[in-house]
Amino acid sequence: MKSQHKTSMNRKTPSEVSSSLIPSTFVSQAKLEELLSALSQCRSLLILTHDNPDPDAISAAACLHYIISKRLGIRTKIGYGGIIGRAENRAMLRLLKIHATKVSEATIRRYKSVALVDTQPMTGNNSLPHDVRTLIVIDHHPLRKSTKAAFLDVRPNYGASASILTEYLFASGLDIPSNLATALFYGIASETQDLGREASEADKRAYLALFPKTNWKILARIRRPPLDKMHFAYMAKAIANAQTYKHAIATSLGNVEYADIVAEVAEMLLGLKRISWSLCTGRYKDTILVSLRTSRTKGRAGTVARRVVGPGNTAGGHDMIAGGQVDCAGKSEEERDQMERKIIETFFRIMGKQDVGEPSRLLPQEEKKDSDTSKVSTNDTATRIKREEVKK
Ligand SMILES: [Mn+2]
Numbered sequence: 001m002k003s004q005h006k007t008s009m010n011r012k013t014p015s016e017v018s019s020s021l022i023p024s025t026f027v028s029q030a031k032l033e034e035l036l037s038a039l040s041q042c043r044s045l046l047i048l049t050h051d052n053p054d055p056d057a058i059s060a061a062a063c064l065h066y067i068i069s070k071r072l073g074i075r076t077k078i079g080y081g082g083i084i085g086r087a088e089n090r091a092m093l094r095l096l097k098i099h100a101t102k103v104s105e106a107t108i109r110r111y112k113s114v115a116l117v118d119t120q121p122m123t124g125n126n127s128l129p130h131d132v133r134t135l136i137v138i139d140h141h142p143l144r145k146s147t148k149a150a151f152l153d154v155r156p157n158y159g160a161s162a163s164i165l166t167e168y169l170f171a172s173g174l175d176i177p178s179n180l181a182t183a184l185f186y187g188i189a190s191e192t193q194d195l196g197r198e199a200s201e202a203d204k205r206a207y208l209a210l211f212p213k214t215n216w217k218i219l220a221r222i223r224r225p226p227l228d229k230m231h232f233a234y235m236a237k238a239i240a241n242a243q244t245y246k247h248a249i250a251t252s253l254g255n256v257e258y259a260d261i262v263a264e265v266a267e268m269l270l271g272l273k274r275i276s277w278s279l280c281t282g283r284y285k286d287t288i289l290v291s292l293r294t295s296r297t298k299g300r301a302g303t304v305a306r307r308v309v310g311p312g313n314t315a316g317g318h319d320m321i322a323g324g325q326v327d328c329a330g331k332s333e334e335e336r337d338q339m340e341r342k343i344i345e346t347f348f349r350i351m352g353k354q355d356v357g358e359p360s361r362l363l364p365q366e367e368k369k370d371s372d373t374s375k376v377s378t379n380d381t382a383t384r385i386k387r388e389e390v391k392k
Contacts, residue, residue, distance in 0.1 A: 026167040026205070031153075035168065036071055038136060038151035039113070044075040045135070046103070046111035050119040050126045051082030052259040053100070055092055056160045057118035058084075059180075059187030062098045063165035064117055064138065066180055067172050077111075079103035081127025082284070085258020091225035092186060095218050096179040105129055118161040120147040120154070124314025124325050138164055141316060142302070156318075159199040162187030166206035181213035186222060197320055198297075230257065238265040238280065242362035243344070248351040249275045249362065252340040253282035259289050263323065266291040272362075279308070279347045281340045286329035288339055290315065292322040292347075308347050 039045065047064055049057035061078045068076050078100040084090055093100060108114065108128060115136035119126045123144065128134065137149040140158040147154065158164055162184045169176060169184070188207050192199035195207060234253060242251040249269045253262060262282040269278040270293045277294045292305045298319055305315035305322035315324025326343065328336050348359055 026170050026209075027164075029171055032067075032168055032171040035136070035151050035153075036068075039068065039072055039074060042074060042113040042135065044111060045077075045113045045115055046108060047076060047078045047115045047117055048103070048108065048119075048126060048128055049078070049080045049100075049117050050123075051080055052125075053080045053082075053084060053089070053118070054086075054191065054260065054263075055089060055183070056162050056187040056191040058089065058092060058098060058100060059183035060117045060138065060161035060165045061100065062096075062183050063162070063169050063180060064115060064136075066177075067165075067168055067174065070174050071172060077101065077103075079107065083258045084260070086260040086264060087225040087227050087231065088190075088222055089260065091222045092183065095222055096183050098179075098183060103127070108132060116149075117165075120144050122146050122314075123316055125316075125323065140164060141318070155202075157200050157202070159195075159197070159203040160188045160191040160206075162191065163200075163203045163206035166210060167202075170209060176213050178213055178215045179218075181210045182215045182219055182222075185210040185214040186219055198318055231261075234261050234265065235268070238269070239362060242269060243348075243359040244272070244275065244362055245348040245357070245359035246351055247275055248277040248279070248348060250279040250344045250347055250359075251281075251362075252344060253280065254337070254340070256282040256284055256289075259284040262289045263291040266293045269293075270295060277304075277347075277351055279344065281343050283328065283336055283340070286327065288326040288328050288336065288343065290324040290326065290343055292317065292324075294320050296320070304347075304350060307350055308343055310346070 045068060047061045049061050065076050065078055068074055080100060080102060083102065084093065105127060109132065113135040114128065114132060116126065116128065116134050117138050120137055120139055120141060121128055121134055122130055134149045136151045137147055138153045138161060140155055140161050142156045143154040153164060155164055166184050185207065188203055192203055195204055234256065237253055238251045242249055249272055251265065251269065253265065256262065262280050266278050266280040269280065276296055280291050282289050290305065290309055292301050294301050301320055301322035302317035305317055305324045309315045309324035309326050313324060313326045315322065317323055326339060328339055331339065
């Protein structure tokens with residue numbers, strides 16, 4: 001069925017695809033009305049994403065916000081629990097004028113109605129208190145048994161939540177502002193690596209539908225944002241600490257100022273020749289964050305991530321991208337270092353199966369310094385840069 005679909009699509013020119021395939025295969029009006037009627041009793045809505053929202057989550061939330069405010073006039077706010085640190089994501093918010101704010105648990109509790117986008121209750125990557133009910137869940141991660149909502153649209157076969165929301169947007173018949181189209185296009189493009197990673201036919205359809213409305217100049221500025229010195233310090237530390245083992249690479253960042261650098265590093269390391277798995281750890285507040293990437297299309301990275309963090313901790317993901325969290329509250333810095341090391345050891349053990357063998361460093365040690373001094377100096381650099389940035 002899937003391959004038949006593919007063949008028929010290949011025979012068409014792009015314009016035929018956009019005119020014939022898009023309207024009939026997108027979500028129906030009825031589904032959109034179902035979404036809107038779930039909100040009939042509601043006066044204000046909080047759209048909550050995961051704690052460190054990526055372009056997929058940000059654009060999906062912005063799209064839901066747009067549809068709801070235009071169609072129902074409900075006061076709607078986009079919130080997240082963590083921090084948006086990645087330069088691309090900050091540029092996205094700024095250049096596309098998307099308003100998303102950090103929300104505390106108390107703020108979340110003030111809202112009677114909450115919509116979760118690109119995440120689900122109790123996944124460990126969002127700040128929704130476990131006793132707060134969700135009105136709406138729209139996501140593309142595998143459906144959890146515990147996920148309940150008045151309106152639920154979870155499609156694990158989609159590569160991006162932005163693709164799901166694009167369908168609602170087209171079904172709504174509303175004007176599509178260029179900023180929103182650009183956000184959704186970037187959401188799909190970055191989540192699927194330009195349709196090369198975990199993208200389905202549905203993602204391609206959404207991508208094509210948004211293509212003519214995308215602002216390419218703004219998109220180029222989002223993709224190449226100015227980077228602060230911190231970014232380079234993290235990259236330096238990631239590379240200095242990186243170890244390889246068979247077809248896997250892993251590194252630890254220690255304390256980080258923003259969580260999404262952990263995913264950024266995991267993605268960067270996957271670029272190494274002959275490597276098909278990468279992992280990065282970093283500590284943000286009282287959590288050790290784990291980010292996992294693989295180039296294997298059926299890699300079941302989510303399953304590997306759950307084994308890496310171990311029982312009692314949360315993890316999840318798709319075939320090629322996954323993440324997890326390990327609680328480290330009450331632990332000393334030394335114990336936290338040790339926990340990060342243990343995560344990497346477990347990862348390498350999984351990668352090596354029964355085989356023995358030692359991981360080796362990505363880069364040879366610098367000869368003039370011993371390992372400890374070089375480690376301390378990278379730490380110092382990061383701290384010093386942070387101080388400088390704060391002064392500015
Ligand atoms: Mn996503």
